[in-house]
Amino acid sequence: MSKGLPKRSEDYSLWYNELVKRADLAENSPVRGCMVIKPYGYAIWEKMQQELDRMFKETGHSNAYFPLFIPKSYLSKEAAHVEGFAKECAVVTHYRLKNDENGGGIIVDPEAKLEEELIVRPTSETVIWSTYKNWIQSYRDLPLLINQWANVVRWEMRTRLFLRTAEFLWQEGHTAHASKTEAVEETVRMLDVYAEFAETFMALPVIKGVKTENERFAGAEDTYCIEALMQDGKALQAGTSHFLGQNFAKAFDVKFQSKEGGLEYVWGTSWGVSTRLMGALIMAHSDDNGLVLPPNLAPNKVVVVPIYRSDEEKEQINEVTKEMISKLRKAGISVKYDDRDTHKPGWKFAEYELKGVPVRIAIGPKDLENGTVEVARRDTLEKSVIPLNEEFTTTISQLLEDMQANIYKKAHDFRAGMITKVESYEEFKSVLDKKGGFVLAHWDGTPETEEKVKDETKATIRCIPLDGEEEAGKCMVTGKPSKQRVIFARAY
């Protein structure tokens, strides 16, 4: 393996691809567009899962599991939904293989054709709503708050590790409610959960907003989203929450008897985040030395590297280190002790930098003598020698908190500098090309104008921000009146 990583400033996407591979997060699989998530990458995903799962449970949701295969007929029940997903579905047509009589190896047995073809889920609304029909009869069965952790398949033309793969892991929440108000509240509540997760754990500032008609989920009335900004100035949709209205209830005939005795269709929501968050995490914080992980999502918050010449020295260090590590662990800090003697300390330093471990503690003979350790923080690459005393654990704890805050602040400041208000289409184009980032502009609210901007500049409306101020203005393209600025950006 060669040493340096490509520089972000020279080739951002090469830097990203190499980082994902070199930091042992994921690699390409034999199947085009699919990826193998390696143990270290999966460990980060597991941290994300843990926190999100906790937040879902705290907001009253339960996990369940629905099948991978969906009968073809289900998908077509909701018109907009099938329209949106038809072009990227993998289809199961047969259920058996056999040996080729002509010696051509193993072939699909033409005798074993399925009566009804099965779709590999691109998302689970259809199978879930067909099930909900049986689960819901009365207002007493509502709200129904279900989440599932699953894989889904969308046959994408062009793929990139984590950002867009043919198969990806995600969670999808699917809820049913007695009233529109409740369903909208749920949609927004889960959007808030995502935003809080992104900011608190991923140290990723996000903008909450509503998608335009063009960008809306197939089958939804409204799609809410959190949008994040990557270091190259491109936007990334980090999570979505959909208000489904009664669309799926009608398509799958899911009705309930209300308190008043009437028969009504239920109101639905669905919401999801995927392994794409891994891509967001990487692209938001990492640098030319490798991954930078916010402590709250790092599989190991601290790595300890002993430095020694003799076995005797190693023993002495082990003794001191053991106690230090046990104290750190008691304080809830995950620590990895790397005492392998197959690699030199310098090699380990570089390795853990590449892998983004927040804090590295090196301890050698000099430290033994002085009662100190060397502490290096990954976000700023600063090193300091500090005493291994009573306050040590608290110091490290505090350092990790500072780092979490610092990583967030850095991303936040970067984004602040990349939000630009523009008044004309000319200015818009120039900002997009010279600077990138989020561009705030007035828009006349029509899909045609959005389409035109997309064709001409490759920028799309990322969202209509929820906390945007009312501000009368004129559409930068058509000059028609607009009530509020929307966020344009080139996006992943």
Add this chain to the structure above:
RNA sequence: CGGGAUGUAGCGCAGUCCGGUAGCGCAUCUGGUUUGGGACCAGAGGGUCCCAGGUUCGAAUCCUGGUAUCCCGACCA
């Protein structure tokens, strides 16, 4: 599905124009010296040169066909 490129050791590549014993760096293994920022020396192992066919005394190299992957576009979380 259009345009471009590339398939040679686990990884990254040279060799292909101009046919003649398959090479380099990293990684791996052995021995020794090392260990506070990716150590050094000595030695060793590892190849259907993407596949099939053709030309030739002889093909990684030339010809024909196939195939796979990557990049750039049209679609998407």
